[in-house]
Amino acid sequence: MATRTIRGPQLARLLADWRGAGPEYQALARALSGLLVDGRLPLQLRLPAERELAVALGSSRTTVSAAYRTLRQRGFLRSRRGAGSWTALPEDHRLTPAGLLTRYDEAELLDLSFAAPAAPDVLPEAVAEAAEELPRYASAHGYFPMGIAPLREAVAESYTARGLPTSPAQIVITSGAQQAYDLLLRLLTGPGETVLIESPTYPNAPEAARAQRLRVASYGLGPDGWDAELLTDTVRQVRPRAAYVCADFHNPTGHVMPAEVRSRLVAAAHAAGAMVIVDETFAELTLDTAADPLPPPVAAHDRHGRVLSLGSMSKAFWGGLRIGWIRGPASLLIHLAASRAATDLGSPVLEQLIAVRLLARREQVLDGRRHAFAQARDFLAAALAERLPQWRFRLPSGGVGLWLELDAPISSALVRAAEAHGLRLAPGPRFGVDGVLEQYLRLPFTLPQAELACAVERLVAASEDVHTAPAAEWPPSLVVA
Numbered sequence: 071m072a073t074r075t076i077r078g079p080q081l082a083r084l085l086a087d088w089r090g091a092g093p094e095y096q097a098l099a100r101a102l103s104g105l106l107v108d109g110r111l112p113l114q115l116r117l118p119a120e121r122e123l124a125v126a127l128g129s130s131r132t133t134v135s136a137a138y139r140t141l142r143q144r145g146f147l148r149s150r151r152g153a154g155s156w157t158a159l160p161e162d163h164r165l166t167p168a169g170l171l172t173r174y175d176e177a178e179l180l181d182l183s184f185a186a187p188a189a190p191d192v193l194p195e196a197v198a199e200a201a202e203e204l205p206r207y208a209s210a211h212g213y214f215p216m217g218i219a220p221l222r223e224a225v226a227e228s229y230t231a232r233g234l235p236t237s238p239a240q241i242v243i244t245s246g247a248q249q250a251y252d253l254l255l256r257l258l259t260g261p262g263e264t265v266l267i268e269s270p271t272y273p274n275a276p277e278a279a280r281a282q283r284l285r286v287a288s289y290g291l292g293p294d295g296w297d298a299e300l301l302t303d304t305v306r307q308v309r310p311r312a313a314y315v316c317a318d319f320h321n322p323t324g325h326v327m328p329a330e331v332r333s334r335l336v337a338a339a340h341a342a343g344a345m346v347i348v349d350e351t352f353a354e355l356t357l358d359t360a361a362d363p364l365p366p367p368v369a370a371h372d373r374h375g376r377v378l379s380l381g382s383m384s385k386a387f388w389g390g391l392r393i394g395w396i397r398g399p400a401s402l403l404i405h406l407a408a409s410r411a412a413t414d415l416g417s418p419v420l421e422q423l424i425a426v427r428l429l430a431r432r433e434q435v436l437d438g439r440r441h442a443f444a445q446a447r448d449f450l451a452a453a454l455a456e457r458l459p460q461w462r463f464r465l466p467s468g469g470v471g472l473w474l475e476l477d478a479p480i481s482s483a484l485v486r487a488a489e490a491h492g493l494r495l496a497p498g499p500r501f502g503v504d505g506v507l508e509q510y511l512r513l514p515f516t517l518p519q520a521e522l523a524c525a526v527e528r529l530v531a532a533s534e535d536v537h538t539a540p541a542a543e544w545p546p547s548l549v550v551a
């Protein structure tokens with residue numbers, strides 16, 4: 071109940087020139103809600119009685135009464151007969167950290183369906199330098215189906231620095247890891263053939279395979295990640311054309327594939343005549359300085375040209391660049407670049423130049439990212455432990471998200487309810503090759519901490535909604551990345 075009140079003359083002073091177009095009661099309601107929205111009237115403040123305010127404003131009681139009624143209908147006011155009227159937070163509004171009331175409209179939507187951060191601060195510098203270099207390329211056609219030389223060199227060097235000697239001829243630049251994967255499937259497989267994919271997995275992996283009319287077989291990750299025996303047996307039995315794995319900070323679980331599993335997977339793939347597509351999108355995002363270093367890349371176990379590694383600028387740098395790459399046998403990549411021409415003649419030169427400039431600042435950017443993500447991860451974990459202790463999770467040592475085990479199989483209902491509270495999420499089943507995983511939810515920590523705090527509050531509200539009255543309608547399917 072209210073602890074504060076405001077007297078008629080005080081409120082009249084705040085309202086100042088409140089009269090405007092239209093009926094007087096509407097102008098008064100607008101002016102009062104305006105004071106609330108911009109934080110000049112706090113919540114749970116008892117407003118003057120109708121008669122008192124009417125006198126202070128030189129207006130009629132009927133006008134004040136109608137204005138209060140309008141505010142009540144919009145949720146800005148709660149009244150109890152004989153006791154008074156208090157300012158309130160309408161259900162379709164939220165209180166921002168700055169004390170403002172804002173509607174949950176699209177601009178206010180917190181979008182956690184994308185696990186990718188905003189661009190680093192150095193982006194404008196990198197763009198300016200790249201723009202200066204562009205004229206060197208502008209005098210020729212500008213088509214580079216394998217990517218521009220300086221970027222292929224920079225990416226090759228980054229593999230060599232990870233202990234995997236690589237020449238630029240082993241690199242093709244693509245428009246994101248997503249295109250890299252799609253191009254590889256086109257090159258390596260034909261309709262009706264099988265791709266083996268982990269479950270849970272990055273949702274666009276099975277979707278791209280199905281779009282190419284491939285069969286998708288799944289290998290189920292356990293609570294501790296991969297089981298070498300099961301994985302290699304599955305490869306032997308399914309005999310896929312390709313197996314897709316996300317070995318370093320797996321999306322969505324955060325698991326890291328142990329060295330032994332890597333080596334046995336490559337051997338099993340070779341024996342079964344399968345290629346291995348390794349998605350290394352998160353490999354640079356080790357968050358704990360004290361954590362064990364990542365095992366050598368899967369390709370380090372490859373002696374027969376079976377492994378193709380995918381990388382991306384999207385998670386450590388910026389997804390808006392749409393720059394990714396493939397590392398693989400040079401002879402195979404030439405065929406890939408040739409087959410790419412049917413749908414795409416190469417990635418934009420300016421974005422590739424920007425990527426070169428960003429990679430030149432790699433240590434600086436990565437240090438900042440690791441520090442910020444580690445803090446955001448710990449902040450989110452603490453907020454969840456306090457506000458939603460019934461949900462369980464393992465703290466990942468890298469990557470950009472938590473994989474939560476919910477208290478019941480409610481993931482889809484929860485995501486529906488969260489939309490109504492201005493929070494967009496990808497439900498667990500989106501990550502399942504066979505659509506299960508209703509008891510799981512991925513929660514990225516790529517947003518600033520204030521927004522993560524707000525997201526947790528919205529999750530609390532959504533969880534209460536689901537446990538009291540499950541929402542009836544499904545939202546349209548989300549794009550997830």
Ligand SMILES: Cc1ncc(COP(=O)(O)O)c(C=O)c1O
Nearest residue numbers: 246247248272321382384394551
């Ligand atoms: C595992 C994984 N692979 C690939 C991608 C797509 O990356 P890109 O933006 O480079 O296409 C994502 C994006 O979320 C991802 O999580």
